[in-house]
Amino acid sequence: MTGLLVVTAVSAEAEAVRAGLDDQAVTVLPVGVGPAAAGAATARLLALAEAAGRPYRGVVSAGIGGGFVGRVAVGDTVLATRSVAADLGAESPEGFIPVDELGMPPELLGVGNAVPADPGLLAALRTALPGASVGAVLTVSTVTGTAAGTDALAQRHPDAVVEAMEGYGVAVAAAQAGVPFAELRTVSNPIGPRDRGAWRMKEAFAALTEAAHALR
Numbered sequence: 523m524t525g526l527l528v529v530t531a532v533s534a535e536a537e538a539v540r541a542g543l544d545d546q547a548v549t550v551l552p553v554g555v556g557p558a559a560a561g562a563a564t565a566r567l568l569a570l571a572e573a574a575g576r577p578y579r580g581v582v583s584a585g586i587g588g589g590f591v592g593r594v595a596v597g598d599t600v601l602a603t604r605s606v607a608a609d610l611g612a613e614s615p616e617g618f619i620p621v622d623e624l625g626m627p628p629e630l631l632g633v634g635n636a637v638p639a640d641p642g643l644l645a646a647l648r649t650a651l652p653g654a655s656v657g658a659v660l661t662v663s664t665v666t667g668t669a670a671g672t673d674a675l676a677q678r679h680p681d682a683v684v685e686a687m688e689g690y691g692v693a694v695a696a697a698q699a700g701v702p703f704a705e706l707r708t709v710s711n712p713i714g715p716r717d718r719g720a721w722r723m724k725e726a727f728a729a730l731t732e733a734a735h736a737l738r
């Protein structure tokens with residue numbers, strides 16, 4: 523058994539995590555933006571480690587994310603209770619229908635719309651990061667950038683604190699490999715009408731470095 527695998531979307535996030543870690547047993551790798559790239563790359567890393575007889579003992583999706591205003595602030599650290607595929611489903615005149623509620627046979631649904639964090643891994647991270655906010659983290663393929671989109675998402679997910687683009691994909695890879703999963707985010711921007719100038723990447727990367735000790 524090897525140590526923990528921490529996957530980020532981009533290399534700047536991986537570098538921020540590594541800067542706060544001095545543990546050789548933790549592997550930190552960028553796996554791409556979006557649930558498909560992150561899920562496929564994570565599945566490959568987990569399978570290669572397993573085939574080499576050195577499976578990872580856990581996988582953490584880490585990085586920056588957009589925060590729901592009034593629930594978290596820029597610079598905050600967040601731990602996911604579950605990682606939710608917020609745009610996996612169908613639109614209808616009555617609104618969005620999550621894939622879980624489309625009436626598909628259960629064997630086609632896989633893990634459904636959400637994957638809970640591993641209780642043991644989440645508990646350990648909460649202990650190490652007592653100041654972290656805890657709630658659902660949404661995975662979206664399109665960054666939310668309108669007031670209407672933000673309101674709809676906030677109403678559909680009253681327990682959500684952050685949106686990002688990879689957690690659910692990584693969670694599916696971990697679930698299929700039978701490896702404990704968790705998601706850790708720091709808030710770089712408020713979710714709302716697109717304003718790239720409001721993104722505070724430096725602050726979010728610094729918070730990621732600060733939080734990384736929890737991954738030891």
Ligand SMILES: O=C(O)c1cccc(C(=O)CC[C@H]2O[C@@H](n3cnc4c(=O)[nH]cnc43)[C@H](O)[C@@H]2O)c1
Pocket residue numbers: 531532554555556585586587588589662664665666685686687688710711712713718
């Ligand atoms: O300029 C953009 O709109 C943009 C789009 C995708 C990625 C980036 C990045 O440089 C950051 C990579 C990473 O950050 C996460 N993230 C951060 N804020 C949000 C958000 O408000 N909504 C969704 N994802 C967010 C995400 O996981 C990206 O992979 C910039």
